[in-house]
Amino acid sequence: MDEGTAIKVEHVSKKYCKSLNRSMFYGVKDIGRNLFGLSSHSDRLRESEFWAVDNVSFEVKKGETLGIIGPNGSGKTTLLKMLNGIFWPDEGKITMKGEVGALIEIGAGFHPLLTGRENVYINAAILGMNKKDVDEKFGDIIKFADIGDFIDTPVKFYSLGMFVRLGFAVAVHCEPDILLVDEVLAVGDTSFRNKCYKKLNEIKSEKNVAIVFVSHDLYAVEKFCDKGIFLNHGKNKSYGEIHKVIGDYQVMIRQLMKNQQDVTNPLFEKRFTKEVKITNVKFLNQDGKEQKVFAFGDTLRIRIEYEAENIIHNPRFRIDVWSWEEKLISIFDPHLENIEIPFINKGRGVIECLIEKLPFLENRYYLEIGIWDKTRTIIFDYWAGNINTNLSFDILPNRVSTTMGQWTPICHFDSRWLIDEKQLDRT
Amino acid sequence: MSEKITTYEPDNSLRKGYPSIFGEIFNELKKNRWLTFQLFKRDFFTIYKQSFIGVLWAVIIPIVSVGTFIVLNQSGVFAIGDIDVPYPIYAVLGMAFWQLFSTGLIACSNSLVSAGSMITKINFSKKSLVIASIGQSIVSFLIQFVLVVILFIYYRIEPNIAILLIPITVIPMMLFTLGLGFILSILNGIMRDIGKIIAVLMTFLMFLTPVLYAKPTTGILATVTNYNPLYYLVSVPRELVLNGTISEWKGFLIVSIASFIIFIMCLIVFHLTETRVAERI
Numbered sequence: 001m002d003e004g005t006a007i008k009v010e011h012v013s014k015k016y017c018k019s020l021n022r023s024m025f026y027g028v029k030d031i032g033r034n035l036f037g038l039s040s041h042s043d044r045l046r047e048s049e050f051w052a053v054d055n056v057s058f059e060v061k062k063g064e065t066l067g068i069i070g071p072n073g074s075g076k077t078t079l080l081k082m083l084n085g086i087f088w089p090d091e092g093k094i095t096m097k098g099e100v101g102a103l104i105e106i107g108a109g110f111h112p113l114l115t116g117r118e119n120v121y122i123n124a125a126i127l128g129m130n131k132k133d134v135d136e137k138f139g140d141i142i143k144f145a146d147i148g149d150f151i152d153t154p155v156k157f158y159s160l161g162m163f164v165r166l167g168f169a170v171a172v173h174c175e176p177d178i179l180l181v182d183e184v185l186a187v188g189d190t191s192f193r194n195k196c197y198k199k200l201n202e203i204k205s206e207k208n209v210a211i212v213f214v215s216h217d218l219y220a221v222e223k224f225c226d227k228g229i230f231l232n233h234g235k236n237k238s239y240g241e242i243h244k245v246i247g248d249y250q251v252m253i254r255q256l257m258k259n260q261q262d263v264t265n266p267l268f269e270k271r272f273t274k275e276v277k278i279t280n281v282k283f284l285n286q287d288g289k290e291q292k293v294f295a296f297g298d299t300l301r302i303r304i305e306y307e308a309e310n311i312i313h314n315p316r317f318r319i320d321v322w323s324w325e326e327k328l329i330s331i332f333d334p335h336l337e338n339i340e341i342p343f344i345n346k347g348r349g350v351i352e353c354l355i356e357k358l359p360f361l362e363n364r365y366y367l368e369i370g371i372w373d374k375t376r377t378i379i380f381d382y383w384a385g386n387i388n389t390n391l392s393f394d395i396l397p398n399r400v401s402t403t404m405g406q407w408t409p410i411c412h413f414d415s416r417w418l419i420d421e422k423q424l425d426r427t
Numbered sequence: 428m429s430e431k432i433t434t435y436e437p438d439n440s441l442r443k444g445y446p447s448i449f450g451e452i453f454n455e456l457k458k459n460r461w462l463t464f465q466l467f468k469r470d471f472f473t474i475y476k477q478s479f480i481g482v483l484w485a486v487i488i489p490i491v492s493v494g495t496f497i498v499l500n501q502s503g504v505f506a507i508g509d510i511d512v513p514y515p516i517y518a519v520l521g522m523a524f525w526q527l528f529s530t531g532l533i534a535c536s537n538s539l540v541s542a543g544s545m546i547t548k549i550n551f552s553k554k555s556l557v558i559a560s561i562g563q564s565i566v567s568f569l570i571q572f573v574l575v576v577i578l579f580i581y582y583r584i585e586p587n588i589a590i591l592l593i594p595i596t597v598i599p600m601m602l603f604t605l606g607l608g609f610i611l612s613i614l615n616g617i618m619r620d621i622g623k624i625i626a627v628l629m630t631f632l633m634f635l636t637p638v639l640y641a642k643p644t645t646g647i648l649a650t651v652t653n654y655n656p657l658y659y660l661v662s663v664p665r666e667l668v669l670n671g672t673i674s675e676w677k678g679f680l681i682v683s684i685a686s687f688i689i690f691i692m693c694l695i696v697f698h699l700t701e702t703r704v705a706e707r708i
Contacts, residue, residue: 016706023707024617024618024707027617027703027704027706027707028614028617028618030703031613031617031699031700031703034438034699034700034703035696035699035700037445039437039438040437040438042437042438043437081547081548081705082435084549084550085433085435085550085702086546086547086548086549086550086702086705087702087703087705087706088435088436088437088438088702089435089436089437090437091437092436093434093435093436094434094435094436095432095433095434096432096433096434096435097430097431097432097433098430098431099431100433100550102548102549102550104548104549105544105548108544108545108548108549109542109545109548109549111469111473113473113476113477114469114472114473118469118472121465122465122466122468122469125461125462125465125466126462126465126466126545126549126551127549127551128462128551130461131461177430
């Protein structure tokens with residue numbers, strides 16, 4: 001194991017049992033075998049068992065953050081629990097260097113009838129702190145949680161938000177070498193969440209803590225993680241640099257959504273007839289030069305090159321712009337501008353969409369481009385991008401995004417401000 | 428600086444071999460002393476919270492049982508046998524020791540199940556959880572002991588000075604309870620039947636053990652009592668409080684040694700199997 005490696009996971013698998021009764025008997029059997037010094041043959045599947053995590057390998061270095069993403073039931077939490085040693089893998093090997101802290105569920109171990117203060121001590125003890133540490137850090141914990149007088153109230157009267165605040169405050173002050181964080185920050189309000197990310201970034205850079213982060217909030221994962229692993233049905237679908245992994249995940253989500261759409265949407269009768277084919281899409285600047293990176297306020301020209309088999313009357317072109325976190329930002333459609341395209345001739349052709357003064361802020365955007373017939377019942381051709389294909393473009397940072405940091409919105413518009421002049425009058 | 432390296436593999440504890448287990452257990456218990464104490468305190472202070480009559484619950488069971496026996500005895504249905512101290516003192520004291528065992532064992536065997544959500548979410552010493560759950564039975568013992576003191580005052584009887592030895596004489600019982608508790612908590616975590624069986628068994632065992640009546644001298648029950656470890660664990664501390672003597676020290680010694688061995692063996696079994704529970708609980 002390398003000096004800088006904090007977590008090493010080698011071909012790890014874990015099986016679960018779908019039947020409660022069988023689970024009981026398997027449990028007794030495995031325990032029995034172990035007691036007599038026999039292997040439980042955990043690498044074999046028995047009836048009604050399945051692999052919840054299947055042959056997963058990765059490595060996390062000190063000071064590095066790994067994001068685990070994937071749909072529900074893909075094995076993310078199971079993997080995290082194995083890293084924490086809550087249960088052992090059924091195959092493979094996990095090596096952890098240093099003290100491990102886990103935020104798998106906030107407030108687990110809080111006793112509802114005890115006050116916040118009493119629970120801090122118990123929770124800290126459960127998370128592995130000793131009395132001296134807690135006494136020292138108690139002030140910091142309370143300050144970070146920022147729940148005021150409620151600290152002396154039984155936690156059963158806490159709101160979910162207060163619960164999370166206190167739980168996170170305790171866990172983050174344990175000063176582990178490795179921190180495992182499961183989808184726990186989703187509950188807190190924005191300002192607290194911001195504070196948590198700031199704190200996590202702080203322990204990551206100052207204390208060189210390795211962090212494993214599970215979340216469905218791809219935006220947070222992208223901002224916060226260096227590396228990623230995308231799990232589906234327990235299998236490793238993509239692993240590596242975070243942008244690439246998120247892109248691969250989005251491709252899958254898109255595919256799933258499309259499949260659902262195809263079934264439920266009777267509007268599209270014939271799909272991809274290819275009477276008109278999109279042959280290429282280019283991003284051009286004002287001067288017609290091809291580029292992928294633009295600045296706020298630039299002119300963007302999206303050029304669609306196509307090839308038609310026949311003359312097509314009243315074709316409909318449409319461009320959807322998506323931000324990388326899967327939000328539909330804008331639709332460009334000549335129809336919306338009251339422009340009708342009477343026909344396109346057989347053979348190759350070009351159509352261009354020109355957007356002046358781009359209002360988009362620093363982010364990555366991607367397009368979906370389609371050509372329909374005039375009633376929009378037939379799709380001639382359809383290109384769907386994701387943040388990694390060449391259907392994506394980037395907007396550079398500007399004053400707004402550098403000021404706002406991770407709270408940068410998608411768009412910015414010039415605003416005028418009217419200030420009451422009397423207020424400016426000092427006398 | 429060398430850092431702690433932890434590895435997890437299938438059949439983890441097996442791989443490391445039996446001899447290293449003792450060291451592991453010892454270190455874990457030592458490292459988690461404060462955690463155990465915190466959990467103990469939690470159980471100790473929360474057992475009677477949000478309850479109207481609160482701590483009085485601890486004395487209701489002995490009062491009702493002892494009362495029933497007094498009525499049964501007076502109506503001639505049941506003979507409690509020859510006892511040389513006032514019966515209420517004898518019975519309440521016996522119940523206090525008995526309950527130390529029975530509530531302790533029930534608390535231990537439920538400890539993993541009731542902390543189920545915690546076990547599946549945080550990796551911490553589950554041994555601490557089982558050990559700490561004894562706190563509940565110690566609270567009720569202390570409360571019942573207040574009742575005993577009141578009875579001593581009422582009957583104007585002076586307890587023997589050996590009353591101060593109680594903490595020592597209950598050690599074997601504690602070890603016995605904990606040992607069984609370790610195993611039963613794991614089994615209960617996997618099969619909930621165990622918890623229910625224990626609850627039923629406790630009532631049965633209480634009637635089988637001379638807690639509320641004198642040690643029988645003839646019949647099957649006399650033989651059973653001779654081989655009943657619980658009899659020694661209850662009657663020896665009681666005799667010590669009442670008379671300051673230990674008449675059956677041999678039996679008590681054997682039971683004590685056995686309790687210690689049971690405790691160690693069960694602790695090892697628990698250590699080897701505790702992570703299996705997190706998967707199935």
